Amino acid sequence: xxxxxxxxxxxxxxxxxxxxxxxxxxxxxxxxxxxxxxxxxxxxxxxxxxxxxxxxxxxxxxxxxx
Numbered sequence: 001x002x003x004x005x006x007x008x009x010x011x012x013x014x015x016x017x018x019x020x021x022x023x024x025x026x027x028x029x030x031x032x033x034x035x036x037x038x039x040x041x042x043x044x045x046x047x048x049x050x051x052x053x054x055x056x057x058x059x060x061x062x063x064x065x066x
Contacts, residue, residue, distance in 0.1 A: 032059050 001009070028049055035045045042060070046053045060066045 029059055029063060032056055033063055033065060036060060036065055 028051065031049055032045055035048065036042075040048075042053050042056050045051075046056045049056065051059075057066070
């Protein structure tokens, strides 16, 4: 494999990983917003998503839900 191909492959792997991470965050945000809209407490949402209560609150704020 040439150096160019190695660099290209590394870039593809980084892009794949970035997409997976972004997808995971989007899914977590969907769960957070749905749970909050259905009356779940921040404490319960944190437990379900395995995020801290502070992170759940931060995401709710970013989503404009609090």
